[in-house]
Amino acid sequence: MSDIFAAKAAKWDANPVRAAMGQAFYAQVLENAPKFLGCDLAGRTVLEFGCGTGVLGLHLAQDHAARLHFVDTSPAMLDVLRGKLAQAELPQAQVHQGNLHELSIPLASVDLAVSLMALHHVEDVPGALAGLRRLLRPGGLLLLGDLLPEDGGFHGDEAAAHNGFDPEKLRDQCQSQGYQVQRLLPFHLLRKPDATGALREYPLFFLAASAR
Ligand SMILES: C[S@@+](CC[C@H](N)C(=O)[O-])C[C@H]1O[C@@H](n2cnc3c(N)ncnc32)[C@H](O)[C@@H]1O
Structure with missing residues (x-):
């Protein structure tokens, strides 16, 4: 299968629009994870789904001593992440390339699953929610950040599986896959030019859901 992120991976982290979005999501993670897990993140097992170059997970590992599973399907994005991990001393970080159901992560072993802007690339959203639910322990937490419904302009001619998400439909899908939705709110406005420069x-x- 072709890697649609191959051409972008090397410069992924240099984009200031992505950096601002990542910081806004990280602030939500730091506010909501301790609140809904009932503990801080030190020593907790965190899975970043669709981690790309792993900016978020690296912050959680370095700033909060979390144990990280980085999960993605893109070899190019994971190569960038592996390069960064080689510079950092994080023996508790593991990189997994592949789909959720193929990974060697023990079931019910994850305290916190985080994912930013990956779900709209996943065809089978209920399947991904179910896969994450199987890896989370009961009482574990899923934190998602992604697009609200848009007209397809976000990706232009590039491929994405979904033009954003209807939040109430996503809430129902979470409930059906064994989560209790704790928080669902807009958290960031991403601004970028379209093909005409406008x-x-x-x-x-932002969605926070506890594994039942
Ligand atoms: C828009 S990028 C976001 C990367 C990162 N979360 C960030 O915010 O910088 C989407 C990522 O999701 C990954 N992805 C797409 N489908 C996936 C799947 N089924 N399982 C895991 N990762 C997937 C892509 O390879 C890509 O790295």
Whole structure:
């Protein structure tokens, strides 16, 4: 299968629009994870789904001493991450390339699963929610950030599986896959130009859901 992120991976981290979005999501993670897990992140097992170059997970590992599973399907994005891990001293970080159901991560072993802007690339959203639920322990937490419904302009001619998400439909899908949704709210407005150079705005949602 072709890697649609191959051409972008090397410069992924240099984009300031992505950096601002990542910081806004990280702030939500730091506020909501201790609240809904009932503990801090030190020593907790965290899985970053669709981690790409792993910016978020690296912060959680370095700033909060979390144990990280980085999960992604893109060899190019994971190569960038592996390069960064080679510079960092994080023996508790593991990189997994592949789909959730193929990974060698023990079931019910993850305290916190985080994912930013990956779910809209996944065809089978209920399948991904179920796969993450199997890896989370009961009482574990899923934190998602992704696009609210948009007109397809976000990706332009590039491929994505979904043009954002209807939050209430996603809430129902979470409930059906064994989660209790704790928080669902808009958290960031991403601004970027379209093909004509006109500035467009794309609102993102934040979802926190506990594994039942
Ligand atoms: C838009 S990028 C976001 C990367 C990173 N989360 C960030 O915010 O910088 C989407 C990522 O999801 C990954 N992805 C797409 N489908 C996936 C799947 N089924 N399982 C795991 N990762 C997937 C892609 O390879 C890509 O790295």
